[in-house]
Amino acid sequence: MILAVKTSRTGSLVGSPVPASHRLLTGILLAALVLLATGCATTSRASLSRSTPAINGSVQSMSALTWSGLEPLVPNGLLDGVSCSSVKFCETVGGKASNAGIAYSWNGTSWSSQTLPSRVGRLDGVSCSSAKFCEAVISSSIFGTGVLGWDGTSWSAQSFPSGIVGLSSISCPSAKFCEAVGQTSSSGVALGWDGTSWSAQSLPSGVGILHGVSCSSAEFCEAVGSNSTSGVAYRWDGTSWSAQSLPLGVSSLNGVSCSSAEFCEAVGQTSSNGVAYRWDGTSWSTQSLPSGVGWLYGVSCPLVYSCELVGYNSSYSAGVALDWNGASWSAQSLPSGAQGLHSVSCPVPSFCAAVDSHGNALVARS
Secondary structure (H helix, E strand, O other), X not given: OOXXXXXXXXXXXXXXXXOOOOOOHHHHHHXXXXXXXXXXXXXXXXXXXXXXXXXXXXXXXXXXXXXXXXXXXXXXXXXXXXXXXXXXXXXXXXXXOOOEEEEEEEOOOOEEEOOOOOOOEOEEXXXXXXXXXXXXXXXXXXXXXXXXEEOOXXXXXXXXXXXXXXXXXXXXXXXXXXXXXXXXXXXXXEEEEOOOOEEEEOOOOOOOEEEEEEEEEOOEEEEEEEOOOOEEEEEEOOOOEEEEOOOOOOOEEEEEEEEEOOEEEEEEEOXXXXXXXXXXXXXXXXXXXXXXXXXXXXXXXXXXXXXXXXXXXXXXXXXXXXXXXXXXEEEEOOOOOOOOEEEEEXXXXXXXXXXXXXOEEEEEEO
């Protein structure tokens, strides 16, 4: 269920392109001198991508986001994953009550249903590096596990290694590199996409089940999950996976988002409440959360220090959304009727999309 990325849920996303400038050279030089003189720098939000660190560690707060537009896409079903490559393109996936898979796309204004190949089961995760490239993973005891690819026009099934019981999350920083994670009958599993085919990767022993993955590049990914005793985290360095130490007390990590190799957020749960951890390039550390937060499932960090996380409230009667301002997490208001949120995707700090356990989709803008 991870920047990568949707985790990742929130899965690795790419922002909108910056328009070409046609201003006179003199004006550019004057603007540059003004910026140097004031010691400031500005960056258009449209130019920011999920894998681009904030300039000089600056924070683009997401506290101004307002959630709205609760839309029931799948009555009596659920939505498990969402991925946005820009404010004008998102994909969300899930399953109907029958466990058959569903997919919807966002065009910047509204959601529309998409046709899937026949006998596709519940889709657990999706990641889009652009409007013309997405990958989605299937985990269904009825229809079987699988992987689907989106080429900008249609979804098609892809071949993948045998022996996999379920795939839960995927992250694609580009069309030539993706990581998908899940489980076999006895342990966790990780698959790599090279732009042409999927191949199984070796994991350290004791992995258990992997729930989320996020890749800021082909050389850096984080995968999170759980074994029989605690949460687990693993790092991909472009060649192999290695185990990482976590603070004590976490039962499971459900989602992760990495905006760079030096900044990730992972979310999950203890036996009674939600947890959030930060990766600083060296180690994981525990973060404080506001009261009333239950288990957490999705997180998206479009920039270093700019993140959004989602899950359930402490009574598990409704959803929660929180934003990170570089120092602390703050709760945000959600539309009435929003249930436990399973996934969130924010291609830029000014826009997010999220989905819940009752088949509803909602968006946030600032």
